[in-house]
Amino acid sequence: MKIAVCAKQIPDPATPYELDPEHHWIVRPDDQILDDTDRYGVEIGLQLAEASEGSVTLFSMSPAGNLQGIRQALAMGADKAVIVSDPALKGSDALVTAKVLARAIQQEGFDLVIAGTESTDGSAGVLPQQLSELLEVPALTFAKAVEHDGDTIRIHRQTPDGYDEVEATLPAVLTVTAGVVEPRYPTFKGIMQAKQKPVEQLTAADLGFDATEVGAAGSAQYVRSVTPVPARQAGEIVEDDGEAYRKILEVLEQAKVV
Amino acid sequence: MSDPIRPIATDPLDFLETDHLLSERERLLRDTVRRFVADRILPEVADWFDAGTFPKELAKEMGALGLFGMHLEGYGCAGTSATEYGLACTELEYGDSGVRSFVSVQGSLAMFPIWAFGSEEHKQQWLPRMAAGEAIGCFGLTEPDAGSDPGSMRTHARRDGPDWILNGTKMWITNGSIADVAVVWAQTDDGVRGFVVPTDTPGFSASDVHGKLSLRASVTSELVLDDVRLPGDAVLPDVVGLKGPLSCLNEARFGILFGAVGAGRACYEAALTYAEERTQFGRPIASFQLTQRKLVEMMVALQRAMLVALHLGRKRDAGTLSAQQVSFGKLDNVRQALEVARSARSVLGANGITLEYPVIRHMNNLESVYTYEGTNEIHTLVLGEAITGVSAFS
Incomplete structure (x- = not known):
């Protein structure tokens, strides 16, 4: 099985993001790490590839930087990476990103595309569904368990009440929720080999896009303004005189959680 | 002239930005060990310390990661740089000195002499299993009365036909009672020699040191060698002397x-x-x-x-x-x-x-x-x- 895994390099969430004041785009340093939620997609991809003697190719669109995040996924065991990195892509919205990735994935060929449900830095959460439309394949989303049998892929789709069993015939797009599997650590041998693994770098033009179709110019969506999260208000302390539960129930009812 | 000095600094945990002295590969390896320590060591190490135990089953996880003998080449070892080995030690000891000791003893004290001084048979027999954490090693040099002065050791090996017979006591041996193989140093007629001793050899016994208030999440033992008979090829061929x-x-x-x-x-x-x-x-x-x-x-x-x-x-x-x-x-x-x-x-x-x-x-x-x-x-x-x-x- 030929597996494409979407893997995003993001600024380390441990340090506050910097936004450029004019466009509110995230300033991307050279040092970017693998989005933690993508480790689950990589792990599922590796497990399916191991069971089917398949391969895992990573796809990413971002400034390449020093490729630290991509190498992290390669060190886990992915076979190679395709990264679309081009100043012309700056300011692309989710749909443009999906178009670029879809073309890169199509060019490489695939049986299954795996993605996280949403990125940690952008959090749009729409890219996998857009990919499925653009690639004209079914989307199996929010998988918490995945089974593969011949041409069939079967998942447990997480719902608020439990899960649905959903299946589709390959090729397909699959999204996995964080925490579904224990992602493996990159092994030291994997880390030693990661530098030798092929990382193909493409520009928008390599994929047949002209500059007006991508980046801010090609995007319908833009961020008008950004407001910081308001500081948390101090909580209310209820002294328990034996009747405090009434007060707490009242608060919960007001908040419509009971 | 170079750029002016920046007015502001900086990260309290990496004030001088030493991180920039590391290569991308070094950082990836360091971060991997850091994550392993955060996931597998930090949540439980206080309990291990309290109970005075080291969970031996961690050895296989550490082996799978590639921690043992990581800077050695071949025989299933990862072959990293020495600096990378050092950075891994920093992260392990951020967890606990006992955990780092476990890895140091396995890699530097037990695997290293086999790798550097052992015969091809020693290497084939032990190194791949030790790298994988399937076999645990210890290192017997210190004795009850020979610490800083190892030359005064009393443990000795004498020839008996083609065999060697070892007698003596080793003390403060990390991993002693959980080891599958001990590298034991003993006096011979030619000077100090090293021996590869499977711990199931008759006459070999190990008992733990109790009452420690330090390195409690680490096994420390006394080894007793009582007429331990080893084949002639148990000696490390490529080194003689301290x-x-x-x-x-x-x-x-x-x-x-x-x-x-x-x-x-x-x-x-x-x-x-x-x-x-x-x-x-x-x-x-x-x-x-x-x-x-x-x-x-x-x-x-x-x-x-x-x-x-x-x-x-x-x-x-x-x-x-x-x-x-x-x-x-x-x-x-x-x-x-x-x-x-x-x-x-x-x-x-x-x-x-x-x-x-x-x-x-x-x-x-x-x-x-x-x-x-x-x-x-x-x-x-x-x-x-x-x-x-x-x-x-x-």
């Missing part, structure tokens, strides 16, 4: 001089967080001058220790590191880490004496690290001889 075991100790000391920085960092981080959160006289204790002084001294000492470690690591990878320079690093980095731990303990006040915080565990551990693999005193005299040309002890 330089054999001493070269292993240099390997281990190299890991320690990196490791100590990790233990110190754990204490400094705990003290910094605590000082920011703990309020007395209506303000965080971090705002008091005496506390700030302690925190700054800790930070400065640890940054300096990391720079020393990285410098020695680079020299090692360039093939220019001397044993005396390793002594410099072991002597000073462990001493600094111990001072940091003690100072951090005082910042935490009464809370600093419990296992709820990592500080006193590290502090007690570092008392052992201060002494083992060459005491502070011996390393001082090594440096004394190096700079004066006169030996104080031989």
